[in-house]
Amino acid sequence: MRERLTDALYGLGWGTVNKLPEPVAAELGRRIADLAWKRRGKGVLRLEANLARVVPDADPHRLAELSRAGMRSYMRYWMESFRLPSWSAERVRTGFAPQDRHNLEEALASGRGVVLALPHMGNYDLAGAWLTTAMNQPFTTVAERLKPETLYDRFVAYREGLGMEVLPHAGGSAFGTLARRLRAGGVVCLVADRDLSSSGIEVDFFGEPAKMPAGPAVLAVQTGAVLLPATLWYDRSPVMRGRIHDPIEVPTAGTRAEKAAAMTQRLADAFASGIAEHPQDWHMLQRLWLADLDRRPRPPAESSGMEKP
Numbered sequence: 001m002r003e004r005l006t007d008a009l010y011g012l013g014w015g016t017v018n019k020l021p022e023p024v025a026a027e028l029g030r031r032i033a034d035l036a037w038k039r040r041g042k043g044v045l046r047l048e049a050n051l052a053r054v055v056p057d058a059d060p061h062r063l064a065e066l067s068r069a070g071m072r073s074y075m076r077y078w079m080e081s082f083r084l085p086s087w088s089a090e091r092v093r094t095g096f097a098p099q100d101r102h103n104l105e106e107a108l109a110s111g112r113g114v115v116l117a118l119p120h121m122g123n124y125d126l127a128g129a130w131l132t133t134a135m136n137q138p139f140t141t142v143a144e145r146l147k148p149e150t151l152y153d154r155f156v157a158y159r160e161g162l163g164m165e166v167l168p169h170a171g172g173s174a175f176g177t178l179a180r181r182l183r184a185g186g187v188v189c190l191v192a193d194r195d196l197s198s199s200g201i202e203v204d205f206f207g208e209p210a211k212m213p214a215g216p217a218v219l220a221v222q223t224g225a226v227l228l229p230a231t232l233w234y235d236r237s238p239v240m241r242g243r244i245h246d247p248i249e250v251p252t253a254g255t256r257a258e259k260a261a262a263m264t265q266r267l268a269d270a271f272a273s274g275i276a277e278h279p280q281d282w283h284m285l286q287r288l289w290l291a292d293l294d295r296r297p298r299p300p301a302e303s304s305g306m307e308k309p
């Protein structure tokens with residue numbers, strides 16, 4: 001019953017929100033965000049605890065302000081995502097304005113393949129739609145299998161409708177397909193700031209150990225693709241902002257595992273720089289740092305009730 005209800009709520013969002021005028025949808029998102037923030041649920045409390053690491057000198061009042069802004073940013077992501085399939089190509093092209101775009105253009109021109117790695121910031125679906133529309137560049141990504149299956153199918157259909165090739169995260173075939181796409185000069189986009197699996201690589205993140213996925217670095221090491229971090233944020237305009245960071249080169253010395261570990265640390269450093277500048281747009285409503293995970297039983301992981309898949 002809960003799974004059917006969840007699927008119905010998402011269906012209502014896609015079926016209703018995209019029909020609303022944009023100012024009305026934006027105001028609805030802010031109201032929902034403020035209501036969730038005032039309820040002080042697990043997701044909001046976890047967000048504040050995470051932000052306390054990012055902004056260590058923030059007092060409780062400042063943290064509360066940041067978490068409220070964070071929930072508004074999070075709901076802006078959802079309102080945009082519900083409406084994104086109805087946006088015109090021109091609206092998509094002008095809806096995202098990344099800095100240092102030359103890093104992406106030069107990586108694409110190299111023909112080596114490109115791994116774009118992002119944290120849970122801003123709206124990476126919009127960034128992906130911009131890539132397929134403004135840059136005319138198709139790409140491949142992965143999606144975690146959601147329950148119910150109908151909800152997973154909704155997200156896959158939604159992202160494929162934006163021009164993405166979507167592979168299921170579960171199973172061992174995804175990595176091989178991603179590697180083939182990169183060796184053919186293609187683009188792979190991966191969200192890469194949280195990994196609690198046994199294959200995650202431990203990094204120093206804001207001064208404490210955390211785990212991040214090995215995939216982006218391992219793909220770059222094995223295929224020779226360019227690894228590019230990207231961070232996203234909102235300002236007061238309708239346009240999402242972002243930065244394509246400098247490429248992370250494969251180290252010349254060390255084993256493959258050592259090279260991947262060094263590259264993942266540099267990826268974490270790039271993410272940290274973007275998150276520190278725009279902490280309210282980092283949508284991390286789950287436990288991330290190992291110290292937090294050690295204080296409680298292992299999965300099932302807590303959920304905010306509306307995770308970004």
